Amino acid sequence: MTNDKTLTFESASARLEEIVRMLEKGNLSLDDSLSLYEEGVSLVRFCNSALENAERKIKVLSKNENGEMTEKDFFENA
Numbered sequence: 001m002t003n004d005k006t007l008t009f010e011s012a013s014a015r016l017e018e019i020v021r022m023l024e025k026g027n028l029s030l031d032d033s034l035s036l037y038e039e040g041v042s043l044v045r046f047c048n049s050a051l052e053n054a055e056r057k058i059k060v061l062s063k064n065e066n067g068e069m070t071e072k073d074f075f076e077n078a
Helices: 009-025 030-057
Strands: 059-063 069-073
Touching: 009 030
Parallel strands: none
Antiparallel strands: 059 069
16 A cells, blocks of 8 residues: 555545456455455545545635625535
8 A cells, every 4th residue: 555644535546446446356365355455444444534634624605694705614504
């Protein structure tokens, strides 16, 4: 797996796609399949964490009753 310091959401996602293709072929040993599966689980956790962090940063701009722009966290509207 890529070094965590250089790992991006995009590179993790691409590696996950590669792992899925390799596992779907079905020509790996059990040990290799398990190793790839474990790497995939780690990458999914990384991607989920990155998405959660991004969601926390999303802001919504709206006009209040006075016509002034206000900023709220995205999930305050949900």
